[in-house]
Amino acid sequence: MKLKDVFEKSVQFFKEKKIETARLDAELLISAALKFDRLQIYLKYEQPLSEAEVTACREVVRRRSQGEPVAYILGERGFYGEMFKVGAGVLIPRPETEMIVEEALEFLKTKAEHFTENNPPRILDLGAGTGCIGFSILKNHPTATLISVEKSPEAFSYLKQNQELLGLSDRSQLILADALDAQLSNQLSGPLSGQKFDVIVANPPYIASDDQQTEENVRKFEPASALFAPDAGFSALEQWSSHYQPALNAGGLMLFEMGYTQGLRMQAHFEGLASFANVQVLKDLSGLDRIIKALNN
Structure with missing residues (x-):
């Protein structure tokens, strides 16, 4: 799975959960899960992710979807x-x-x-x-x-x-x-x-x-x-x-x-x-x- 697929699916999922800052939250959480800054999401948009990286992204998205504040997830x-x-x-x-x-x-x-x-x-x-x-x-x-x-x-x-x-x-x-x-x-x-x-x-x-x-x-x-x-x-x-x-x-x-x-x-x-x-x-x-x-x- 490519980074762009994980990212766009996360944004859409947050929107469905009525999270007003869906794209910003996805940028912050996905970049943190992948251990790089937000800009890198777009520079590496077509990059394939390993299964471990996909799992890390899914975990932060899951936590946010349950209402946990972004600040707590990021620490x-x-x-x-x-x-x-x-x-x-x-x-x-x-x-x-x-x-x-x-x-x-x-x-x-x-x-x-x-x-x-x-x-x-x-x-x-x-x-x-x-x-x-x-x-x-x-x-x-x-x-x-x-x-x-x-x-x-x-x-x-x-x-x-x-x-x-x-x-x-x-x-x-x-x-x-x-x-x-x-x-x-x-x-x-x-x-x-x-x-x-x-x-x-x-x-x-x-x-x-x-x-x-x-x-x-x-x-x-x-x-x-x-x-x-x-x-x-x-x-x-x-x-x-x-x-x-x-x-x-x-x-x-x-x-x-x-x-x-x-x-x-x-x-x-x-x-x-x-x-x-x-x-x-x-x-x-x-x-x-x-x-x-x-x-x-």
């Missing part, structure tokens, strides 16, 4: 110019989350005169998952330091892999714990006791468990603990921001991703916290509420 996902290891048990990075990185880097740029070699910017990433937010900030700010907190052992394993792959072990500390664990509270003893941060970022679970807009395959394959939260999705957003606001330096920045219907309540919540000023709801490229941004007095 990686691009985010803010870097590749992050992903797999079952960790949330797949989304493009809209890059807004947090952009806002954090712009903030650090405007505050550059406040930092020195002995006083570098300090970042806290809550519910870090793959580490895509915190590590992306570090990759683009050569002196910043980071503490990442993640409670899921499965997600933590990817967090550790990405820290090592990106060469950031010397500037980041990883903590396996719930963000609301008393040991981590700034009010009690523990790893974060007495520590202050210039930027606190998070992409917490913010979807209501009964939300009807969540895609079936997202529910099926991605970790519920990273997606869904009690109180119509507001629980982690409100509790994490309340707990960690005292750990923010004067003039520091807090950035949380949220759902597109949560802007009004989150703005009121942040404005109700003691020392936050200049609270803003930022919209994504689709014009939907996406990030809650607040400066500490």
